[in-house]
Amino acid sequence: MKKVFLGLAESELDPVFLTLDKILFEMQSKGVVPIVLLSGSMGAGKTTFVRNWFSRFTTKSQVNSPSFSLYNVYDSDQFRLYHFDLYRIQNPTEFAELGFEEIWGEDGVSIIEWWEKGRDIIPQIGRIHIEIHFEDLETRDYTIDWSEK
Numbered sequence: 001m002k003k004v005f006l007g008l009a010e011s012e013l014d015p016v017f018l019t020l021d022k023i024l025f026e027m028q029s030k031g032v033v034p035i036v037l038l039s040g041s042m043g044a045g046k047t048t049f050v051r052n053w054f055s056r057f058t059t060k061s062q063v064n065s066p067s068f069s070l071y072n073v074y075d076s077d078q079f080r081l082y083h084f085d086l087y088r089i090q091n092p093t094e095f096a097e098l099g100f101e102e103i104w105g106e107d108g109v110s111i112i113e114w115w116e117k118g119r120d121i122i123p124q125i126g127r128i129h130i131e132i133h134f135e136d137l138e139t140r141d142y143t144i145d146w147s148e149k
Contacts, residue, residue, distance in 0.1 A: 086113065
């Protein structure tokens with residue numbers, strides 16, 4: 001397991017984005033489909049992080065919160081992004097009905113907010129965990145940990 005910690009203003013996220021890019025593309029070059037697990041309290045900036053990160057790729061998509069739809073799909077020239085928000089999931093049996101397991105780890109890049117609700121069914125391989133801690137209105141602490149396997 002590898003870990004990186006960065007304390008930055010939301011407007012200065014390039015070091016976090018570049019670290020994530022490097023991890024994602026290394027995994028993809030090894031045939032591993034990445035699954036990014038985002039942790040943070042309500043309002044910590046999880047969706048803003050995804051929107052700003054993905055906007056750097058050649059895309060016509062505007063990332064929005066998938067809170068009500070549970071997931072959104074976006075395309076770029078480099079990959080397809082599946083953006084999930086599991087906040088509204090109340091019971092683990094809902095996952096079977098929603099079919100998320102058919103997407104996670106199968107294609108593109110999945111980013112999952114409130115992933116803890118699916119902890120037991122999200123594939124272990126390709127996990128990249130990003131934890132966002134709200135420090136103040138401008139500053140967040142970002143911890144990224146991942147395993148090569």
